[in-house]
Amino acid sequence: MLKILVYIHAPAQTPTKGQRELLALAASLGEAAVVLGDNADDAARAGLHGAGATAFYGAVTPEQLRGELIAPAVSLLVAAVRAAGADAVLLPNTMEGREIAARAAVRLDSGVITDAVAVDQELNVTKSVLAGSYTVRARITRGPALITLKANSVQPAEAQDSGAQVPPVQTLELGESGPAARITATAPHIASGRPELSEARFVVAGGRGVDGDFGPVEDLADALGAAVGASRAATDAGWIDHSAQVGQTGVTVSPQLYISAGISGAIQQKAGMQSAKYIVAINKDPDAPIFEIADLGIIGDLASVLPQAAAEIRRRQG
Amino acid sequence: MSQKTGTPLNILVLVKHVPDVQFERHLLPNGHRLDRQDSVLSELDEYAIEAALALAESRGGEKGGNHVTALTMGPAGAANAVKKSLQMGASAGVHISDAALEGSDAGATSLVLATAIKHLGGFDVVLTGMASTDAETSLVPAQLAERLGLAQLTNLSAVELDDANIITATRMGEDGAQTLSAPLPVLISVTDQANEPRYPNFRGILAAKKKKITTLSLAELGIEASTVGTAGSGTRVLDAAPHEPRSAGEIITDSGQAGLALVDFLADAKLI
Numbered sequence: 001m002l003k004i005l006v007y008i009h010a011p012a013q014t015p016t017k018g019q020r021e022l023l024a025l026a027a028s029l030g031e032a033a034v035v036l037g038d039n040a041d042d043a044a045r046a047g048l049h050g051a052g053a054t055a056f057y058g059a060v061t062p063e064q065l066r067g068e069l070i071a072p073a074v075s076l077l078v079a080a081v082r083a084a085g086a087d088a089v090l091l092p093n094t095m096e097g098r099e100i101a102a103r104a105a106v107r108l109d110s111g112v113i114t115d116a117v118a119v120d121q122e123l124n125v126t127k128s129v130l131a132g133s134y135t136v137r138a139r140i141t142r143g144p145a146l147i148t149l150k151a152n153s154v155q156p157a158e159a160q161d162s163g164a165q166v167p168p169v170q171t172l173e174l175g176e177s178g179p180a181a182r183i184t185a186t187a188p189h190i191a192s193g194r195p196e197l198s199e200a201r202f203v204v205a206g207g208r209g210v211d212g213d214f215g216p217v218e219d220l221a222d223a224l225g226a227a228v229g230a231s232r233a234a235t236d237a238g239w240i241d242h243s244a245q246v247g248q249t250g251v252t253v254s255p256q257l258y259i260s261a262g263i264s265g266a267i268q269q270k271a272g273m274q275s276a277k278y279i280v281a282i283n284k285d286p287d288a289p290i291f292e293i294a295d296l297g298i299i300g301d302l303a304s305v306l307p308q309a310a311a312e313i314r315r316r317q318g
Numbered sequence: 319m320s321q322k323t324g325t326p327l328n329i330l331v332l333v334k335h336v337p338d339v340q341f342e343r344h345l346l347p348n349g350h351r352l353d354r355q356d357s358v359l360s361e362l363d364e365y366a367i368e369a370a371l372a373l374a375e376s377r378g379g380e381k382g383g384n385h386v387t388a389l390t391m392g393p394a395g396a397a398n399a400v401k402k403s404l405q406m407g408a409s410a411g412v413h414i415s416d417a418a419l420e421g422s423d424a425g426a427t428s429l430v431l432a433t434a435i436k437h438l439g440g441f442d443v444v445l446t447g448m449a450s451t452d453a454e455t456s457l458v459p460a461q462l463a464e465r466l467g468l469a470q471l472t473n474l475s476a477v478e479l480d481d482a483n484i485i486t487a488t489r490m491g492e493d494g495a496q497t498l499s500a501p502l503p504v505l506i507s508v509t510d511q512a513n514e515p516r517y518p519n520f521r522g523i524l525a526a527k528k529k530k531i532t533t534l535s536l537a538e539l540g541i542e543a544s545t546v547g548t549a550g551s552g553t554r555v556l557d558a559a560p561h562e563p564r565s566a567g568e569i570i571t572d573s574g575q576a577g578l579a580l581v582d583f584l585a586d587a588k589l590i
């Protein structure tokens with residue numbers, strides 16, 4: 001049986017959807033153990049255990065992981081790979097996940113594959129490249145396989161109460177992890193109460209066409225239980241936080257549904273959303289490139305179409 | 319503009335020559351390599367060049383003894399990425415070119431770049447883009463920090479350097495906006511939020527003609543061919559298939575009822 005490590009960057013009271021996807025994939029490949037990127041109390045570990053984790057590895061001094069950027073987390077991961085004799089490590093396809101995998105690959109003399117959407121029993125990885133224009137299968141040819149998994153790629157593990165004893169944390173010494181930047185402050189994201197953009201099933205996004213007012217976009221998002229996204233033109237204008245930017249230099253999303261309102265559909269925007277199952281576009285300009293990839297295109301003013309749709313959804317829901 | 323405080327800086331900026339994202343890009347049938355015709359300087363690397371020039375200018379620019387070197391690894395045409403860096407204002411360029419490099423993955427690429435950086439020597443700042451627009455992995459910067467033993471300050475949306483050579487920076491991490499601090503030397507990557515890249519002006523284009531681009535081979539760097547290219551890479555592509563391009567679906571014009579049509583569409587697709 002393969003030994004698979006899952007890197008959990010921020011253990012939460014209940015595991016997130018992305019974390020449950022990583023655990024489900026790990027359990028489908030072999031025995032799933034977790035590397036804790038920060039402190040995890042009993043409840044957090046019980047949640048991960050209930051979602052399939054059979055063992056835990058953590059740092060003797062978890063403060064170190066919070067105080068310095070990336071390098072200590074790499075030391076922890078490498079120590080855990082050696083302690084567990086891991087065949088593969090699954091990490092989230094986030095900035096942090098990729099960077100930790102990148103450096104661990106150097107220390108372990110192995111390879112990394114990012115943006116995975118599937119991994120088979122032989123550890124062959126499926127991903128799409130060139131902004132979604134090709135699907136590629138690739139594999140890691142030496143050392144433990146380091147793979148970062150895109151959100152919304154596999155069915156997440158159910159978080160159940162396992163009833164059984166939660167395994168203890170095996171603590172590891174990080175040793176000297178080399179020069180690193182100090183993290184002197186962190187300003188947490190302001191919780192919007194909406195789903196996390198990268199993991200959301202539905203996304204409603206607005207662009208320059210909202211002309212300063214995200215109200216109609218947010219209203220439709222709330223009627224659908226969707227996350228709110230934006231084009232760079234909208235985030236650059238300061239109408240919405242940069243963390244909402246979808247695209248090449250923002251968040252990549254693969255939701256069931258992406259509603260694009262007042263967005264022209266530049267190549268850099270499409271790079272972040274064209275793997276959505278369904279795309280609906282609302283744009284005043286019949287020649288907007290976004291219509292070339294929309295399953296439903298509406299030539300019209302978002303200021304009237306979005307509120308009407310939101311009201312109709314609420315009406316049908318009763 | 320330029321304050322002549324602090325010591326002069328020796329800055330290296332890494333630039334990559336990539337197929338233009340505005341055109342259709344192709345993988346070649348044998349070996350699944352990227353068709354590299356119609357390539358340009360990766361647009362995300364322009365932010366790195368701008369950041370390098372701005373850091374140098376904060377210490378008095380070239381006249382103040384500051385030096386910005388642009389380095390690329392790639393086939394013959396890649397020298398164009400260096401040329402554009404020189405036109406924007408970099409002082410010198412280096413191009414690593416060798417047939418054995420073909421098929422290098424991030425690990426092999428970072429090995430070659432790290433070896434070249436040690437060979438060239440003595441940099442206070444190594445600057446990169448946040449991702450190359452062809453590979454799109456963002457692996458190379460972190461691997462360079464690892465191989466060079468430098469503090470990594472990556473994906474920065476803001477960078478400042480004080481007189482005591484301490485970098486203060488901001489990055490949007492998974493946990494929120496992080497403030498970072500580290501003394502030089504450092505490895506930095508910047509996002510498209512960090513600055514507004516300058517265009518090469520006429521004077522810059524003329525001046526670039528007199529600047530030197532040094533070419534380095536693997537032998538000159540003391541790198542064994544077996545440790546790079548396809549042979550040296552820890553990953554291998556098994557197969558590749560072009561995606562069916564998404565096609566346009568139904569297009570309707572709003573005449574007052576399109577919001578309802580939108581909801582019907584969602585209901586038909588069983589989304590609500």
Ligand SMILES: Cc1cc2nc3c(=O)[nH]c(=O)nc-3n(C[C@H](O)[C@H](O)[C@H](O)COP(=O)(O)OP(=O)(O)OC[C@H]3O[C@@H](n4cnc5c(N)ncnc54)[C@H](O)[C@@H]3O)c2cc1C
Pocket residue numbers: 206207208209210230231232233234245246247248249250261262263264265266267268269272282283284285288300301302303361362510
């Ligand atoms: C290096 C780099 C990285 C980039 N990264 C990203 C990225 O990650 N994400 C991203 O989105 N962009 C990115 N961009 C920018 C991208 O190239 C486009 O400039 C941007 O996506 C345009 O945003 P937009 O579609 O909102 O604005 P525009 O292109 O101005 O389009 C606005 C659209 O709104 C329509 N409209 C106006 N009013 C209405 C109305 N009342 N109702 C309906 N429709 C209306 C117009 O017809 C138009 O089609 C990047 C660019 C560069 C150079």
Ligand SMILES: Nc1ncnc2c1ncn2[C@@H]1O[C@H](COP(=O)(O)O)[C@@H](O)[C@H]1O
Pocket residue numbers: 332333334335360362363366389390391392424427445446447448449450451453454455456457458459
């Ligand atoms: N072949 C290369 N030559 C020079 N710089 C590179 C090369 N490959 C990657 N880089 C640098 O590393 C950054 C990230 O690239 P990547 O890891 O491929 O996404 C780029 O923005 C460049 O600054």
